[in-house]
Amino acid sequence: MSDLVFDAVRVHYGHRRHGLTAVDGASLTVPSGQVVGLVGESGSGKSTLARAAVGLAPLTAGRVLLGGTDVRQLRRGRRPLQMVFQDPYSSLDPRMSIGDSIAEAIPRQAGRGAAERRAEVVRLLEQVHLAPDRAALLPGQLSGGQRQRVALARALAGRPQVVIADEITSALDVSVQGTVLNLVRDVQRRLRLSMLFISHNLAVVRYLSDQVAVMYLGRIVETGPTEEVLADPRHPYTRELLAALPGRPGRSSFLQNAEDDAPGLGEAADPHHPPPGCRYHPRCPVGPLVHADRGICRTDDPAEGAVSRAHRSACHFAPAADLTYPTPLRGDSTL
Numbered sequence: 001m002s003d004l005v006f007d008a009v010r011v012h013y014g015h016r017r018h019g020l021t022a023v024d025g026a027s028l029t030v031p032s033g034q035v036v037g038l039v040g041e042s043g044s045g046k047s048t049l050a051r052a053a054v055g056l057a058p059l060t061a062g063r064v065l066l067g068g069t070d071v072r073q074l075r076r077g078r079r080p081l082q083m084v085f086q087d088p089y090s091s092l093d094p095r096m097s098i099g100d101s102i103a104e105a106i107p108r109q110a111g112r113g114a115a116e117r118r119a120e121v122v123r124l125l126e127q128v129h130l131a132p133d134r135a136a137l138l139p140g141q142l143s144g145g146q147r148q149r150v151a152l153a154r155a156l157a158g159r160p161q162v163v164i165a166d167e168i169t170s171a172l173d174v175s176v177q178g179t180v181l182n183l184v185r186d187v188q189r190r191l192r193l194s195m196l197f198i199s200h201n202l203a204v205v206r207y208l209s210d211q212v213a214v215m216y217l218g219r220i221v222e223t224g225p226t227e228e229v230l231a232d233p234r235h236p237y238t239r240e241l242l243a244a245l246p247g248r249p250g251r252s253s254f255l256q257n258a259e260d261d262a263p264g265l266g267e268a269a270d271p272h273h274p275p276p277g278c279r280y281h282p283r284c285p286v287g288p289l290v291h292a293d294r295g296i297c298r299t300d301d302p303a304e305g306a307v308s309r310a311h312r313s314a315c316h317f318a319p320a321a322d323l324t325y326p327t328p329l330r331g332d333s334t335l
């Protein structure tokens with residue numbers, strides 16, 4: 001089993017007292033061969049968590065393990081962990097042909113000749129549904145969707161066990177997003193890859209993910225099987241995300257305003273000044289309904305609790321199945 005495990009990961013940017021803690025004790029498991037969708041508003045720390053796994057963000061505390069081994073040790077040899085980014089332009093050299101760009105990502109091995117590498121490039125192009133004759137083109141001669149497929153081919157060149165995909169369709173034309181998502185799903189299943197799939201778009205996450213993880217202000221606040229979490233969310237923040245989905249009256253779309261800091265949701269959280277107690281309490285509609293002074297939510301940081309075998313939520317009131325806010329609660333006795 002080569003699960004990818006984020007164990008109490010902390011990432012602090014800047015000096016100790018100044019700066020900010022973008023990820024603050026986040027724990028999450030991506031089980032081998034499964035897709036975990038990571039959602040949360042802009043600034044919640046999703047990209048930082050992902051980047052910490054591949055060494056692009058400083059791991060201040062905690063560990064990231066793949067199959068029980070610290071990923072920092074794995075980086076010295078082969079690259080079982082690969083990341084694909086939102087903007088394929090930034091990850092491709094505009095002066096390098098697609099073929100050379102993919103060839104460059106194939107790990108060097110003694111005894112592998114030029115012909116063998118060319119054959120590998122063709123195989124990788126086919127894997128992402130690009131014709132071999134595309135190899136001679138430059139990135140600028142491809143569409144955005146095709147460039148993202150090249151970025152995926154580069155990631156697959158390392159024969160990874162895990163692919164981390166960070167908003168890989170957000171910058172693409174809506175018309176090609178579906179094609180790229182279908183390709184990603186197809187490749188993930190065929191190669192039995194594990195995948196951490198970061199997206200603002202809950203509909204996309206639902207389509208692709210076996211499990212969903214919800215991040216708020218540097219922490220994972222809810223995880224579980226996708227259908228279970230979406231049908232029966234137990235963290236008020238997850239409910240807030242779902243309530244902001246298109247088609248719900250009176251709320252603007254969290255999903256359609258991906259770059260817009262989620263209008264329609266409560267006041268944006270400030271990672272420079274995380275509140276005491278539950279980080280979500282200043283925005284939470286549940287606490288004040290239970291206690292006039294927000295009680296425990298204001299003072300105690302909730303630990304992740306089990307809702308079911310695979311479903312966890314870091315809310316003091318997670319076990320309350322009938323907590324369908326904004327319906328007022330009758331008091332502690334009903335919980």
Ligand SMILES: Nc1ncnc2c1ncn2[C@@H]1O[C@H](COP(=O)(O)OP(=O)(O)OP(=O)(O)O)[C@@H](O)[C@H]1O
Binds near residue numbers: 271
């Ligand atoms: N290199 C950096 N230096 C300092 N602060 C950073 C850096 N990268 C990210 N941050 C800050 O860390 C916090 C988390 O950012 P991050 O990009 O991880 O969030 P996100 O959930 O991925 O958001 P988005 O969806 O907008 O990418 C934000 O407050 C951001 O401004």
